[in-house]
Amino acid sequence: MLVDSHCHLDFPDFSEERDAIVSRAREAGIGRMVTICTRVRKFDQIREIAETYDEVYCSVGTHPNNAAEEQDVTVEELIQLSRHPKVVAIGEAGLDYHYDYASPEIQAKSFRIQIAAARETGLPLVIHARSADDDIEAILREEMGKGGFPFILHCFSSGRRLAETGVALGGYISFSGILTFRNSQNIRDIAAIVSHDRLLVETDAPFLSPVPYRGKRNEPAFVAHTASALADVIGVDTQEIAKLTTDNFFRLFNKMKAPDQVVDKA
Template sequence: MLVDSHCHLDFPDFAEERAAVIARAVAAGVTRMVTISTRVKRFASILEIAESHDEVYCSVGTHPHNAAEEIDITTEELVGLSRHPKVVAIGEAGLDYFYDRAPRDAQAQGFRRHIAAARETGLPLVIHSRDADTDMAAILKDETGKGAFPFILHCFSSGPGLAETGVKLGGYVSFSGILTFKKSEELREIAKSVPRDRLLVETDAPYLAPQPFRGKRNEPAYVAHTARVLGETLGLDAGEIAAITTDNFFRLFKKMPRPNGKGI
C-alpha cells in the first residue's frame, strides 16, 4: 500500500481521463491520493473531484504563485472550508523565490495566514518552498514560537539546512520524482538524514515524473517508483518503505481514514 501525498488531479492535464488515472493508481497499490489546492477561489472544482472518488481527498489553500490574487483570503475562510470531511490539509502555501510570480510580502502574508489555519484546525500545512530556504526557516521558527502546527515540506528540493530545521520543528519531509533523477545525489543524501518516521513520498503530478518516465506527464501511480528509489537509498525493500511512508502519512494526515475504514 502506498499513498500519493501530493498531486493535482484538477489540472487540465488529467481532464480527459481523470477516472482512468485514479484507477491506474489504485491498481498500482496507491490507495489514497491528496489532490492539492492552489487557488481557494477554485476550491469547488477540487472538492468535486474528491467527493467523486473514494480514494481521493483534498486540501484547501493558495499557492505562493497566486498569493497576490488571493490576498483577501482569510484564515477564517480557510478554517471554514477545511471543515468538509474530504478536506485533510491546508495549503499548498509558502514561498517561491525561483519564479517570483507574486510579491514576496504577499507570499509571506498568505503563508502566515495558512499557518494560523493549520494551527487552529490541527490539519497539516502543505508547504511549498523554492529558493527561499533562509526566509522559510525564519518564518517556521517564528511561527512555531507562537504555537506548534503540523506541516510537511512538500516536493523537497532545498538544502540540508531547511530539512534539518523542518524536522527539528516537528515537520515532515516529502520527496517527489526529483529524488530518482541521476543528478540528485545531494537530495538522496538529504533523504538519508531525515528520520524515518518523518519521510513521505508524492508525485506532484502532473509534474516531475520519476525515472523511467522523466519528461512525460506524471500521475499518482508513479509514486511507486519514487518510493522504490527512496527505499534503495535507505537500504530498504519495497514493502518496508511502503509501510514506513504510509504509516507516516496517516500519522500526519490524521483526519483521513485508512482504507480499512479505521482512523489513526
C-alpha cells in the same frame, strides 16, 4: 499499499481521463491520494474531485505563486472550508522566489494566514519552498513560537539545513520524482539523513515524473518508482518503504482514516 501525498488532479492535463488515472493508481496499489489546492477561489473543483473518488482527499489553500490573486483569503474562510470531511490539509502555502508572480511580502502574508489556519484546525500545512530556504526557516521558527502546527515540506528540493530544521520543528519531508534523477545526488543524500518516521513520497503530478517516465506527464500510479528509489537510499526493501511511508502519511493526515480503521457498515 502506497500513498501519493501530493498531486494536482484538477489540472487540465488530467481533465480528459481523470477516471482512468485514478483507476490506474488503484490498480498500482495506491490507496490514498491528496489532490492539492493552489487557489482557494477554485476550491469547488478540488472538492468535487475528492467527493467523486473514495481514495482521493484534498487540501484548501493558496500557492505562493497565486498569492497576489488571493489577498482577500482569510483565516476564517480557510477554517470554514476545511470543515468538509474530505479536506485533510491546508495549503499549498509557502514561498517561491524562483518566479516573480507575487512579491515576497505578499507571499509571506499568505503563508502566515495559512499557518494560522493550520494551527487553529490542527490540519497539516503543505509547504512549498523554492529558492527561499532562509525565509521559510525564519517564518517557521517565528510562527512555531506562537503555537505549534503540523506541516510537511513537500517535493523537497531545498538544502540540508532546511530539512534538518523542518524535522527539528516536528515537520515531515516528502520526496518526489526528483529523487530518481541522475543529477539529484544531493537530494538523495538529504533523504538518507531524515528520520524514518518523517519520510513521505509524492508525485506532484502532473509534474516531475520519476525515472523511467522522466519527460512524460506524471500521474499518481508512478509514485511507486519514487518509493523504490527512497527504499534504496535508506536501505530497506519495497515492502518496508510502503509500510513506513503509509504509516507516516496517516499519522500526519490524521483526519482521514487508514483502511483498517474504516468500519464496515454492511
